[in-house]
Amino acid sequence: MMILSGDPPRSRALTLILVVVIAGLAITPLVFPGAKAMNVATKICIFAALVASYDLLLGYTGTVSFAHTMFYGIGSYAIAIALYSMGPSWAAVATGVVIGLPLAMLLALAIGLFSLRVEAIFFAMITLAVASAFLVLASQLSWLTGGEDGRSFQLPELLRPGTVLISRGTLGFELNGRVLTYYLIFIASAAMILALLRVVNSPFGRVLQAIRENRFRAEALGFRTVFHLTYANCIAALVAASAGMLNALWLRYAGPDTSLSFSIMLDILLMVVIGGMGTIYGAIIGATIFILAQNYLQALMGAASNAAAEAGLPLLPGLLHPDRWLLWLGLLFIASVYFFPTGVVGRLRNPPRKSA
Amino acid sequence: MRGSSPRMTPECTVTLVRPDDKPSDDARMTHTLETRDLTIRFGGHVAVNRVSCIFRPGELTAIVGPNGAGKTTYFNLISGQLRPSEGSILFDGQDMTQLSAPLRTRAGLGRAFQLTNLFPNLSVEENVRLAVQSESGVHYDMLRPWMTRKDLIARADAILDKVALGGRRNVAATALSHGDQRKLEVALMMALEPKVFMFDEPTAGMSIDEVPVVLNLIAQLKQDASKIILLVEHKMDVVRSLADRIIVLHNGQLVADGKPAEVIASPIVQEAYLGIAPGKSAA
Numbered sequence: 001m002m003i004l005s006g007d008p009p010r011s012r013a014l015t016l017i018l019v020v021v022i023a024g025l026a027i028t029p030l031v032f033p034g035a036k037a038m039n040v041a042t043k044i045c046i047f048a049a050l051v052a053s054y055d056l057l058l059g060y061t062g063t064v065s066f067a068h069t070m071f072y073g074i075g076s077y078a079i080a081i082a083l084y085s086m087g088p089s090w091a092a093v094a095t096g097v098v099i100g101l102p103l104a105m106l107l108a109l110a111i112g113l114f115s116l117r118v119e120a121i122f123f124a125m126i127t128l129a130v131a132s133a134f135l136v137l138a139s140q141l142s143w144l145t146g147g148e149d150g151r152s153f154q155l156p157e158l159l160r161p162g163t164v165l166i167s168r169g170t171l172g173f174e175l176n177g178r179v180l181t182y183y184l185i186f187i188a189s190a191a192m193i194l195a196l197l198r199v200v201n202s203p204f205g206r207v208l209q210a211i212r213e214n215r216f217r218a219e220a221l222g223f224r225t226v227f228h229l230t231y232a233n234c235i236a237a238l239v240a241a242s243a244g245m246l247n248a249l250w251l252r253y254a255g256p257d258t259s260l261s262f263s264i265m266l267d268i269l270l271m272v273v274i275g276g277m278g279t280i281y282g283a284i285i286g287a288t289i290f291i292l293a294q295n296y297l298q299a300l301m302g303a304a305s306n307a308a309a310e311a312g313l314p315l316l317p318g319l320l321h322p323d324r325w326l327l328w329l330g331l332l333f334i335a336s337v338y339f340f341p342t343g344v345v346g347r348l349r350n351p352p353r354k355s356a
Numbered sequence: 357m358r359g360s361s362p363r364m365t366p367e368c369t370v371t372l373v374r375p376d377d378k379p380s381d382d383a384r385m386t387h388t389l390e391t392r393d394l395t396i397r398f399g400g401h402v403a404v405n406r407v408s409c410i411f412r413p414g415e416l417t418a419i420v421g422p423n424g425a426g427k428t429t430y431f432n433l434i435s436g437q438l439r440p441s442e443g444s445i446l447f448d449g450q451d452m453t454q455l456s457a458p459l460r461t462r463a464g465l466g467r468a469f470q471l472t473n474l475f476p477n478l479s480v481e482e483n484v485r486l487a488v489q490s491e492s493g494v495h496y497d498m499l500r501p502w503m504t505r506k507d508l509i510a511r512a513d514a515i516l517d518k519v520a521l522g523g524r525r526n527v528a529a530t531a532l533s534h535g536d537q538r539k540l541e542v543a544l545m546m547a548l549e550p551k552v553f554m555f556d557e558p559t560a561g562m563s564i565d566e567v568p569v570v571l572n573l574i575a576q577l578k579q580d581a582s583k584i585i586l587l588v589e590h591k592m593d594v595v596r597s598l599a600d601r602i603i604v605l606h607n608g609q610l611v612a613d614g615k616p617a618e619v620i621a622s623p624i625v626q627e628a629y630l631g632i633a634p635g636k637s638a639a
Contacts, residue, residue, distance in 0.1 A: 002501070005501040006501040006502075006503050006504075007501075198498070198499070198500075198501065199498045201501045201502060201503075202497055202498040202499060202500060202501060202502060203489055203494045203495075203497045203498075203500075203502045203505060203508075204495070204496050204497055204498035205498065205502070206482070206485075206486060206489070206502050207486065207489070207495070209475075209478065210475050210478065210486050213475035213476060213477055213478055214473065214474065214475050214476070216437075216473065217469075217473050217474065217475060217544075218475075218486075219456070219457045219458050219461075220435065220437070220457055220458075220461060220467055220469075220473070221458075221461060221486060221487050221490045221544065221548065222458045222459075222461035222462045222490040222491070222548065223458055223490055223495060224456070224458045224459070224495075225458075227495075227496070228495075228496070231496065231498075235498075
């Protein structure tokens with residue numbers, strides 16, 4: 001249990017879902033080696049870690065930040081620029097990491113010390129302003145970032161799709177550079193989520209929850225809350241930047257739309273809320289539900305619409321037309337927030353009847 | 357009527373303030389808490405007005421005065437929730453005026469709040485455990501799970517037993533009755549093991565059978581001659597039974613200071629606090 005830091009899922013249904021999701025992600029390259037399935041699985045891994053790091057801020061300290069995609073973007077661009085300018089080598093990857101992580105942390109430290117002393121709304125506004133400035137900067141500094149086009153780059157030899165380590169004949173599946181990259185991302189994301197679980201269940205994490213509950217009282221107990229909040233902000237920024245690096249490695253590209261846009265910020269917020277704030281496990285559930293719906297709802301509705309048309313049902317084929325998938329996605333989110341105000345994890349841990 | 361009385365001018369206080377309570381340099385050598393000309397203004401309103409006072413170890417001082425006299429504001433100034441407009445606070449010979457609330461707590465100033473001020477959705481045990489954790493200096497440890505620090509949990513449980521909350525340790529603080537929340541508030545302060553205990557109306561709103569638990573606790577703390585205890589309390593019988601000394605605040609000023617019997621008997625207190633006018637001539 002110590003790998004989970006003494007904070008197990010505490011619900012049989014939740015444990016089952018988590019085992020299914022994690023096992024599914026672990027075997028995706030073996031069972032569904034197609035490009036789409038692999039992309040979806042990778043995105044779930046990366047976003048689970050990214051959302052978990054945002055949950056550290058929103059769920060555990062009650063701090064609203066809009067700069068999370070900025071840190072995600074710093075990681076993405078650090079890898080992209082390093083590999084673009086230094087060529088596809090491991091030294092370039094290392095350079096990207098060595099520059100990107102401290103940069104993200106220092107920026108988080110500066111924002112935190114500057115604005116976490118005062119009311120939470122001020123911090124939210126500052127992060128919004130800094131993130132907007134960073135987005136403009138990234139699209140204007142074309143010589144460095146490639147502007148709106150972003151930067152495409154090549155990966156080191158080992159991680160390229162063309163590199164076949166074990167051919168299909170020996171094991172029944174092909175272990176190539178792409179699969180290796182996937183497992184690198186899978187393991188790195190899992191490690192980050194476990195690390196976050198450790199942080200939130202540490203004495204430090206307990207103080208974060210105390211600050212969320214009653215910052216005034218936490219101060220009166222002798223905790224200098226500015227430092228706790230700032231450190232939490234730094235940890236979240238480090239994980240977000242790392243997730244951005246993994247994302248860049250997978251896409252072999254970094255650009256404003258894939259790493260910095262505010263629509264990603266909205267997605268993160270939705271995933272935290274759907275999964276359940278202040279739980280870490282909610283990040284895995286939220287990311288899985290959201291990304292699966294985003295990628296497969298349209299196809300599912302197409303099939304349902306056709307089936308309804310063949311059965312001769314009135315109205316339904318139109319309602320379920322694949323073009324209306326965003327409407328249904330929206331309704332799905334409204335319904336999930338309405339019926340699970342504490343998120344899926346909160347609901348599974350405390351069923352409404354039993355807890356009363 | 358009270359505010360306009362000529363008896364409330366500061367000159368009247370001189371007779372009751374004991375000469376040895378004047379700020380002195382040798383006082384800084386011992387473990388005393390001292391406020392010097394402590395003043396805070398909110399706009400034009402002077403909530404605490406040049407209050408100078410020394411509190412000594414082994415002494416329980418009751419601070420009394422009518423509502424709005426500045427008692428809680430005075431506490432807020434001492435424990436650091438408010439910064440004074442003028443004046444200073446010295447503790448153990450150290451000037452604490454510029455220190456933030458957390459640093460004053462770490463220096464040994466403990467505070468139990470008047471309006472219950474807890475972590476509502478955390479368990480009773482966790483509320484106290486957090487205070488114990490702070491007292492043990494475990495602030496930024498993020499590498500091990502909190503439950504591996506069993507020593508902190510055990511200390512929290514021991515304190516909960518002392519305030520008769522041991523049976524409710526797994527309940528959320530918000531689910532406790534008002535009286536139990538008051539007890540938890542006191543437990544948080546005790547967990548900090550402070551040198552100065554500041555009780556702000558610890559028995560307010562408690563049912564009669566709950567009051568003795570808290571009063572016994574305070575009486576026990578009094579046994580320790582190294583502790584300074586400040587108590588804001590309205591119930592005169594409580595004050596009479598516990599206090600070694602009473603100071604009276606009125607309109608933000610220190611108007612009386614002395615032994616309980618003499619202060620309670622003084623006309624200033626009779627009028628200002630107990631609301632008994634000494635006679636029509638004074639009004």
